[in-house]
Amino acid sequence: MKKEKLYIWPYLLIAPALFIVAAVVFVPVANAILMSFQSYDLRRPREIVFIGLANYIEVFHDPIFWGSLLRTALWVIFGVGFQFLFGFILANFLNKSFKGRGIIRSVSLIPWVTPGVLIGLMWRWIYDGSYGVLNDLLKKVGLIDMPIPFLAQESTVMPSVIVTIIWQGIPFFALMLLAGLQGVPAELYEAADIDGANGAQKLFRITIPSIKNTIFVTTLLRIIWVANSVDVIFSMTGGGPAYASQTLSVYIFNKANSLNLGYSSTMSLLLTLLLLVVAVPYLKSMFRNQEG
Amino acid sequence: MSGCKKALTMILAFALSITTLAGCQSGSQSISSAAKSESPNQPIVLKHWFWPDSDMHTQVMQSMVDDFNATNGKNIKVELEIHPWDGGQYSQDLFTAAMGGGAPDTAGFKLTSTPLFTANHLLEPLDSYIDSWEDKDDIQDTLYKTLRSVTKDDNLYLMPWNTQILYVYYRPSMFQAAGIDIPKTYEEFLQDCRKLTRDTNGDGKTDVYGYGIRGSKGGQEPWGSFIYARGGSFDNLTSDASIQGMQDFIDLFQDGCAPPSAPNDGFNEIIANFQSGLTAMTIQHIGTSVNMVEKFGDDVGAFAFPDSPQGRWTSMGDTETVMFSSSKNKEAAFEWMSYLATGAGQKTWCVKTGNVPVSKTVQQMPEIQNNRFMKISIEGAPFAGILPVLDTTTDWINNTWPATIQAALLGKITAKEAMEQLDKALYSK
Amino acid sequence: MKKRHSGLIDFFALYLPLGVILLFLLFPFYWTFVTSIKPKSELYGSVVTYWPQNVVFDSYHKLFVDFNFIKPMGNSLLVAGVTTLVSLLVSMLAAYAFSRFRFPGRKIFMIMFLTNNMFPTVLLLIPLYSIMRSMGILYTPIALILSYTTFTIPFSVWLLNGYLNDLPKSLEEAAMVDGASRSQAFLRIIFPVLIPCLVATGAYIFMTSWNEYTFAVLFTNETSRTIPVALKNLIGQLGVQWDLLTAGGIITIIPVCIMFFFAQKRLVAGLTAGAVKG
Numbered sequence A: 001m002k003k004e005k006l007y008i009w010p011y012l013l014i015a016p017a018l019f020i021v022a023a024v025v026f027v028p029v030a031n032a033i034l035m036s037f038q039s040y041d042l043r044r045p046r047e048i049v050f051i052g053l054a055n056y057i058e059v060f061h062d063p064i065f066w067g068s069l070l071r072t073a074l075w076v077i078f079g080v081g082f083q084f085l086f087g088f089i090l091a092n093f094l095n096k097s098f099k100g101r102g103i104i105r106s107v108s109l110i111p112w113v114t115p116g117v118l119i120g121l122m123w124r125w126i127y128d129g130s131y132g133v134l135n136d137l138l139k140k141v142g143l144i145d146m147p148i149p150f151l152a153q154e155s156t157v158m159p160s161v162i163v164t165i166i167w168q169g170i171p172f173f174a175l176m177l178l179a180g181l182q183g184v185p186a187e188l189y190e191a192a193d194i195d196g197a198n199g200a201q202k203l204f205r206i207t208i209p210s211i212k213n214t215i216f217v218t219t220l221l222r223i224i225w226v227a228n229s230v231d232v233i234f235s236m237t238g239g240g241p242a243y244a245s246q247t248l249s250v251y252i253f254n255k256a257n258s259l260n261l262g263y264s265s266t267m268s269l270l271l272t273l274l275l276l277v278v279a280v281p282y283l284k285s286m287f288r289n290q291e292g
Numbered sequence B: 001m002s003g004c005k006k007a008l009t010m011i012l013a014f015a016l017s018i019t020t021l022a023g024c025q026s027g028s029q030s031i032s033s034a035a036k037s038e039s040p041n042q043p044i045v046l047k048h049w050f051w052p053d054s055d056m057h058t059q060v061m062q063s064m065v066d067d068f069n070a071t072n073g074k075n076i077k078v079e080l081e082i083h084p085w086d087g088g089q090y091s092q093d094l095f096t097a098a099m100g101g102g103a104p105d106t107a108g109f110k111l112t113s114t115p116l117f118t119a120n121h122l123l124e125p126l127d128s129y130i131d132s133w134e135d136k137d138d139i140q141d142t143l144y145k146t147l148r149s150v151t152k153d154d155n156l157y158l159m160p161w162n163t164q165i166l167y168v169y170y171r172p173s174m175f176q177a178a179g180i181d182i183p184k185t186y187e188e189f190l191q192d193c194r195k196l197t198r199d200t201n202g203d204g205k206t207d208v209y210g211y212g213i214r215g216s217k218g219g220q221e222p223w224g225s226f227i228y229a230r231g232g233s234f235d236n237l238t239s240d241a242s243i244q245g246m247q248d249f250i251d252l253f254q255d256g257c258a259p260p261s262a263p264n265d266g267f268n269e270i271i272a273n274f275q276s277g278l279t280a281m282t283i284q285h286i287g288t289s290v291n292m293v294e295k296f297g298d299d300v301g302a303f304a305f306p307d308s309p310q311g312r313w314t315s316m317g318d319t320e321t322v323m324f325s326s327s328k329n330k331e332a333a334f335e336w337m338s339y340l341a342t343g344a345g346q347k348t349w350c351v352k353t354g355n356v357p358v359s360k361t362v363q364q365m366p367e368i369q370n371n372r373f374m375k376i377s378i379e380g381a382p383f384a385g386i387l388p389v390l391d392t393t394t395d396w397i398n399n400t401w402p403a404t405i406q407a408a409l410l411g412k413i414t415a416k417e418a419m420e421q422l423d424k425a426l427y428s429k
Numbered sequence C: 001m002k003k004r005h006s007g008l009i010d011f012f013a014l015y016l017p018l019g020v021i022l023l024f025l026l027f028p029f030y031w032t033f034v035t036s037i038k039p040k041s042e043l044y045g046s047v048v049t050y051w052p053q054n055v056v057f058d059s060y061h062k063l064f065v066d067f068n069f070i071k072p073m074g075n076s077l078l079v080a081g082v083t084t085l086v087s088l089l090v091s092m093l094a095a096y097a098f099s100r101f102r103f104p105g106r107k108i109f110m111i112m113f114l115t116n117n118m119f120p121t122v123l124l125l126i127p128l129y130s131i132m133r134s135m136g137i138l139y140t141p142i143a144l145i146l147s148y149t150t151f152t153i154p155f156s157v158w159l160l161n162g163y164l165n166d167l168p169k170s171l172e173e174a175a176m177v178d179g180a181s182r183s184q185a186f187l188r189i190i191f192p193v194l195i196p197c198l199v200a201t202g203a204y205i206f207m208t209s210w211n212e213y214t215f216a217v218l219f220t221n222e223t224s225r226t227i228p229v230a231l232k233n234l235i236g237q238l239g240v241q242w243d244l245l246t247a248g249g250i251i252t253i254i255p256v257c258i259m260f261f262f263a264q265k266r267l268v269a270g271l272t273a274g275a276v277k278g
Helices: A002-035 A055-061 A063-095 A101-107 A116-127 A133-141 A154-181 A186-194 A199-210 A212-228 A231-236 A247-255 A260-292 B004-035 B055-071 B087-097 B111-119 B127-131 B141-148 B172-178 B185-196 B218-230 B240-254 B267-275 B286-296 B330-341 B342-351 B374-381 B392-410 B415-427 C007-036 C056-063 C070-100 C106-116 C121-134 C141-166 C170-177 C180-209 C216-217 C227-232 C242-266
Strands: B044-051 B076-082 B106-109 B157-167 B169-170 B211-212 B278-286 B301-302 B313-321
Touching: A002 A260, A002 C070, A002 C106, A002 C121, A002 C141, A055 A212, A055 A260, A063 A101, A063 A154, A063 A212, A063 A247, A063 A260, A063 C007, A063 C141, A101 B342, A101 C242, A116 A133, A116 A154, A116 A231, A116 C227, A116 C242, A133 A199, A154 A212, A154 A231, A154 C007, A154 C141, A154 C180, A186 A199, A199 A212, A212 A247, A212 C141, A231 A247, A247 A260, A247 B392, A247 C121, A260 C106, A260 C121, B044 B055, B044 B330, B044 C007, B055 B076, B055 B172, B055 B330, B055 B342, B076 B330, B087 B111, B087 B392, B087 C216, B106 B111, B106 B330, B111 B313, B111 B392, B141 B157, B157 B286, B157 B330, B157 B342, B157 B374, B169 B172, B169 B374, B172 B185, B172 B278, B185 B211, B185 B240, B185 B278, B211 B267, B218 B240, B218 B278, B218 B313, B218 B392, B240 B392, B240 B415, B267 B278, B267 B286, B267 C121, B301 B374, B313 B330, B313 B374, B330 B342, B392 B415, C007 C242, C056 C242, C070 C106, C070 C180, C070 C227, C070 C242, C106 C141, C121 C141, C121 C216, C141 C180, C141 C216, C170 C180, C180 C242, C216 C227, C227 C242
Parallel strands: B044 B076, B044 B106, B211 B278
Antiparallel strands: B106 B313, B157 B313, B169 B278, B169 B301
């Protein structure tokens, strides 16, 4: 009796989620996959034909694609890396009890609450090469003499946009990890205290192992999210100057905007495949842990 | 008990998704039935897409819609749908809606995206309406010609609404300090950019830059004036003359006559640079004049882009209206479009927002004639033009131009290489 | 947590780094606020002012009186609220199945959910618009709720699955040994412990729906407009209306922070003593 039930239950439980997602995205995604094998350019709708792998071959010979891919890697590694680091530190602080914790917890979410429309514009204004507040502060401190046009130079543009995405993503990690920390039993720490463990030992022996799965999942999801994010870079630099801040997702967005849907579908599928490849080690170790 | 609860939540979840779908069904039915049961006393409803350039524009537009609805006498009711300009993304949004079957009846429009829309048969040709229109001759023939030239099929899809002619804004006080007058020729203009670039407080750093270059999206319009001034043209971007114009542009930046942030400067930055006194000149149109006067009073002036023996050009910014071929009330739609082009709408819009009218009658009105910036705009009209409108143009403006110009300004490629890349992207498939 | 730090260590180990991170997080917010109360003349001044010489609240007045900003706020709240409820409920069920059952197709389904959010949405816009239109829900809040639910379910399932995997199975197994059914064990044991995680995941769903622009601009009209679209309407060809835009931003941020202030009270340890063993 019970065994049979076990077989039906999981499917019933995932059915609503699966149903909603499939109902909405199945057709559009299938459509996008088809487009990647076509010369699907809506500027020339009469010339749309199946062209096999021609888009894929073109992508592989496109230097802008490779450049954008490299920048996507930097964007994700530094962006997510520092988001996690600061988010983790913040989560641990916010987990301690101190006066005004509730307020600190809610205001530290502000970057995440800030409308995307505003983020790019505000940061562009902060970085402005003429009267951006950042230049003004640096000048006041005496670090620089002439204002730096952060977003107009190839050497500074990528670090600048990465700082913005770090800023935007810290609250996500802080909140998610904070929630995970609530599941760590206080007794573990108490026992460690009795054993005379120091802070670092507690961190690596208790905290991190206890929220291992949460860390896994949040970083994986964040990698996907950041790799796909367009609006911060788009509104700050549009990918410029001279492609110096163009990531793959921005390139896809720009191509899709000029209605070359075939080409951008191709790049999208490649980006998806790539992210899957990145996810594989994650998935493997996760599934292995669970089976064990 | 809790088993029940769980089953209940599951049912709830399913119910939600089902009601969602059911809601959809009934929704679509009610829409189609509404379309069918249009009785004579029901107003003819027109949807019009509009992007606001400021909240004042929204208010003016709404007042025009109210006025039209009250006065048209044909029981036409225009409903305004406001969509963000979003750096030009407006056109893509309009396209997405139209391709998805949700086109409005009429919409505000930019001519550069015409080929995209006509290639997908979304727009209604207007010739038959205009031919039998009493106000047809109130609009310059040349304007019709320009608008007709953007498609290859010889149809006219765009109804003129208003234009914005680019000219040079300058600060008289800075000209005085540099001891110069308004430049008469292009050569003088280039020299003045250098003369105006000054270190005002003697700390060895530039405090005022001669000219505010727009190096990001949208900068192709002022840039075009440099190309033509050397005798170049958009039709032949790789000619020596065009390359020379590009070289002038690059030199201005590399000689330090423009702010170092120029490669990423867009509209906001060039205006802010000018308004804060960082630049002495910049190129924009009449739309910003109200803010300029508010800020500087008499210490802001304008002149048309100077003449040169080799050529003269300035960009004509444009705003048209279009009718969608899916519209069920085309006669009514044209009524509304003509109200905007030559009727009371034309007058209200141009007087209140300071755009250049397309109606000859409105152009003659004292409110227009007495505006000093309007005068400069109309002075530029004879040599104002547009970019070649091809199906590559939108991509060229949004992606190729900024990236190429930025690379050239930063010295990564030469003027010649830049022009070759620009030419290739615009004219080859 | 025994009290064995001195005040000085506390300062360097807790308050200083916390202060630095908060400064980084909050400075742009401060800057937004200052911009919203600066008169126009100071915005483009050649001197950067850190507190306006003349404080003006005109923009706030204008937003509420002329702009009727309450309406898009109401729409956003409705959309984000309903999306959060639906998406959270559905995701919780699926996450529980993924975490606690081993069944054929489990990995495939999980990977499918993950892939769903790897694909850039720009390319899905035209077909999605057609789907919404043919279902007749275009321009109603349901269109946005459906889209946001679709695009938040996958991540929520994964997040909750991650949390559930961190919770020892022994928790509910103990209860089931004691004779409780699986659903009883879930509701009595797992659910209370999961509340902090549901709050966090709910916050993720809420923020995503609250701030989304691309779908919102296409799937809404004047009556169903949400905040991001209303804000974007303040950026025209004639530049940014900084005063209104920043004021709108502040007004958007504050209620969410207040809501979260109450929600975060649930972000406390749910595991009680002795509940865990290996």
